[in-house]
Amino acid sequence: MSQPLIVTQLLLKRAEIEAQIKSLEDRLGQARADLLHIAATVRLFDPTAIDRPATVYHGAAKAMRRSDVFALCKAALEASPEPLCTRQLARHVITAEGWDQDDTRLRLTVSHKVGATMKRMSLRGAVRKVGERQKASVWRLA
The missing domain is CATH 1.20.5 (Single alpha-helices involved in coiled-coils or other helix-helix interfaces)
Incomplete structure (x- = not known):
């Protein structure tokens, strides 16, 4: 029919x-x-x-040295009274570099860079992972 x-x-x-x-x-x-x-x-x-703010090329975020990323993350952790998650640290890095915070791909790239840097620094004893918040690691200074 x-x-x-x-x-x-x-x-x-x-x-x-x-x-x-x-x-x-x-x-x-x-x-x-x-x-x-x-x-x-x-x-x-x-x-x-x-x-x-100028749109950053995503390669620039990948090219940042770990020591630079860790210095920015360490400054954010020192300024915060509570531990910060990887996303919050990535937001701080993007703001400190003057990059576009609305760029989703950039946020993801920087989050991965921050996560890898913080994991390496936790193995060295500089920071400690204290848990997870919405599937993002939460960090504090050791």
């Missing part, structure tokens, strides 16, 4: 709207990429012209 005409028409309209949404999402993604490129070009000529 075939579907009623109204159901067929509504399904066609639904498919049309889904296609429009997909097209708009693609255009929005391209517009965001264009905006980033324009902002980067403006910063080449005048670094103070745009207030938003």
Whole structure:
């Protein structure tokens, strides 16, 4: 038995709207990429012209030395009265470096770098893992 005409028409309209949404999402993604490129070009000529922090290349976060990462994490742990989780330490590193805190990939990259650094420093006895908070290790100075 075939579907009623109204159901067929509504399904066609639904498919049309889904296609429009997909097209708009693609255009929005391209517009965001264009905006980033324009902002980067403006910063080449005048670094103070745009207030938003510059988007960092993810390789720059990976290239940070462990000693630099640990120095920033140690400063955050010394300033905090309670232990901090890896995500909080990563946020502190991103802020201290002046990077974009809204960049999800950057946060993930820095979190991995901080986690590896803190684990190595715990083996050396500089910090101690005191538990986990929402699947993130919690650290304090030893």
